Amino acid sequence: MKKPIPPMDLSFYLMETHANPKHVGAVQIFQMPPNAGDDYLIKLVDELRQLPVLEPFNFKPVFSRTGMPQWHSDGNMEMEYHLRHSALPRPGTMKQLLAVAQRLHTGILDRERPGWICQVIEGLEGNRFAVYIKIHHAYIDGMSAVHRIFGALSPDPDSNEVDGFWSYQRSSDESPGKKKKKKSAARQLRGAGKAAVSQVRAIADLNKQLLNIGLELSKLRKHTGHIPFNAPRTRINDPVSSDLRSMGVTTMPLDTLKRIGKEAGCTLNDTLLTIIDAALYDFLTRLEEKPGQPLVALCPMALRDANDATANTQGTMLAIELGQPGSGLRERLKQVANSANNAKQDARKMSKAGLMDFFLFFAGVLEILQRTGLDRIVPHSGNVLVSNVPGPDTENMYLMGSRMEAIYPLTTIGAGINLMITLLSHGNSLDFGLVAAHGTLPDIDYLVERLDYQFESLAREFGVAEKTGRKTRARRKTVSKAKTKARARPKARKNA
Numbered sequence: 001m002k003k004p005i006p007p008m009d010l011s012f013y014l015m016e017t018h019a020n021p022k023h024v025g026a027v028q029i030f031q032m033p034p035n036a037g038d039d040y041l042i043k044l045v046d047e048l049r050q051l052p053v054l055e056p057f058n059f060k061p062v063f064s065r066t067g068m069p070q071w072h073s074d075g076n077m078e079m080e081y082h083l084r085h086s087a088l089p090r091p092g093t094m095k096q097l098l099a100v101a102q103r104l105h106t107g108i109l110d111r112e113r114p115g116w117i118c119q120v121i122e123g124l125e126g127n128r129f130a131v132y133i134k135i136h137h138a139y140i141d142g143m144s145a146v147h148r149i150f151g152a153l154s155p156d157p158d159s160n161e162v163d164g165f166w167s168y169q170r171s172s173d174e175s176p177g178k179k180k181k182k183k184s185a186a187r188q189l190r191g192a193g194k195a196a197v198s199q200v201r202a203i204a205d206l207n208k209q210l211l212n213i214g215l216e217l218s219k220l221r222k223h224t225g226h227i228p229f230n231a232p233r234t235r236i237n238d239p240v241s242s243d244l245r246s247m248g249v250t251t252m253p254l255d256t257l258k259r260i261g262k263e264a265g266c267t268l269n270d271t272l273l274t275i276i277d278a279a280l281y282d283f284l285t286r287l288e289e290k291p292g293q294p295l296v297a298l299c300p301m302a303l304r305d306a307n308d309a310t311a312n313t314q315g316t317m318l319a320i321e322l323g324q325p326g327s328g329l330r331e332r333l334k335q336v337a338n339s340a341n342n343a344k345q346d347a348r349k350m351s352k353a354g355l356m357d358f359f360l361f362f363a364g365v366l367e368i369l370q371r372t373g374l375d376r377i378v379p380h381s382g383n384v385l386v387s388n389v390p391g392p393d394t395e396n397m398y399l400m401g402s403r404m405e406a407i408y409p410l411t412t413i414g415a416g417i418n419l420m421i422t423l424l425s426h427g428n429s430l431d432f433g434l435v436a437a438h439g440t441l442p443d444i445d446y447l448v449e450r451l452d453y454q455f456e457s458l459a460r461e462f463g464v465a466e467k468t469g470r471k472t473r474a475r476r477k478t479v480s481k482a483k484t485k486a487r488a489r490p491k492a493r494k495n496a
Helices: 008-014 039-050 094-106 142-151 185-217 252-266 269-288 329-348 352-373 445-461 464-467
Strands: 002-004 024-030 059-062 069-072 083-087 116-124 128-136 245-253 294-301 316-322 384-389 401-411 418-428 428-436 475-478
Touching: 008 269, 024 094, 024 142, 039 083, 039 116, 059 252, 128 252, 142 384, 142 418, 245 252, 245 401, 252 269, 252 329, 252 428, 252 445, 252 464, 269 294, 269 329, 269 384, 269 445, 316 329, 329 445, 401 418, 401 445, 428 445, 445 464
Parallel strands: 083 116, 294 384, 384 418, 401 428
Antiparallel strands: 002 069, 024 128, 024 401, 059 069, 116 128, 245 428, 245 475, 294 316, 418 428
16 A cells, blocks of 8 residues: 655654654553563563554555655564563663653654554562554544553553553454545545645645744734744853764653643643743753853644544644743743743644644754854754653553553654653653653753742642642652653542
8 A cells, every 4th residue: 555645744844853863752660550461561572462453553664766755555564573572681770761651662664564663671679561663653633642642551450451542442343454435526525625625725824924024033023923943042052963862751740730730720731831941041050061151942832623533734833932041930931821822822823734734844954054154153942842642541550460650752852942742641650751862961850850849830830739739849760860660640539
């Protein structure tokens, strides 16, 4: 089977370099059941290798010299390559696990095969194991990944059924082998007409947005939101010369974060950006690099419909100016909330197709600036990439009886920005995954520490710690410093 690679998905291949691979991933932590035998993980890996591989995870990219790039189905899937099994040395700490994940996350995925691997890692202390996932961004975006990774888990601790993101399908009417009804010629014509109209509007939206940005840069008009190429230069924007990454993870209670937002009259995302902003300011200050103007966060915005579980990329990017240097937490939160609201108002003026086209144009410009070295002259568009992906409300999800404790998202870094912070919720837990270019940010432990500190400080600022009646302490783990004792997770609160 052959099919064209959609433009947005194709862009991740076109922007990929050996120093900046374009794959995303995650590290899942599972607690094995008490009755798990010595061969439990061997059986699990064997079950996973027997699963069918559904579209697009049986596709590999083919770049023809004469035609457009296409997906070609791979009729010879070597599951021993895609589904791997390894073990940590004793004692099997989180520090050791993240060091392994850090190595696995380097390197471009083989384009001669479907672009994904899944590695089961045994030997994590506390009778636990991990699953590391690595998927090329051309196959999947954040929301699609959430549907598939969580959908492959079971709410039943006694279930022995095994599923994987590559074999998960959302509805029974999409079962493999079932023939889909062919669209009539009239329906196909109507669909093509709608697509053409949508693209015409998208081009108009893109031209209007570029005109507004040009007028703002020329000081001829005040733009509502933050415009590109107006962020301060920091070491986070230094050129990336290697695919080696540094990583850190932490977890915060979701109900406390939501309560802070409720008390402050802002959104969860505003609260998170404020914590990240304050932590970054502390981090750069320690490095004797105080920015003289607000930092800028680039935030992916999902454009996927609620019932759409297709494995592709549908999104755009918002540029959000953060707090003024030296601002207190309460004032910083107001500044971030106002900037985020302006950015969202700008986005609402554009169509879905227009927003996707703007992302492709914007990403392409950033890549050109980086590859030509002009990014060292032209002001940067952002200082950090922050992506918050909502997961399921349930706290209890299982893989062959093993309960998932955490899932730390790991992703690619963008052109001109070598720090990515991704957040993923499940139940009452919000898991943070930090990925940075090792050459410019070799040790992000201190940034993780400041994230925890600023979260606790913001909770105290709004009196949330006392109102929740529980500790707000985040659970922090980094490559160089890791807590080895498992901590009990707070139960999910409804209507938090």
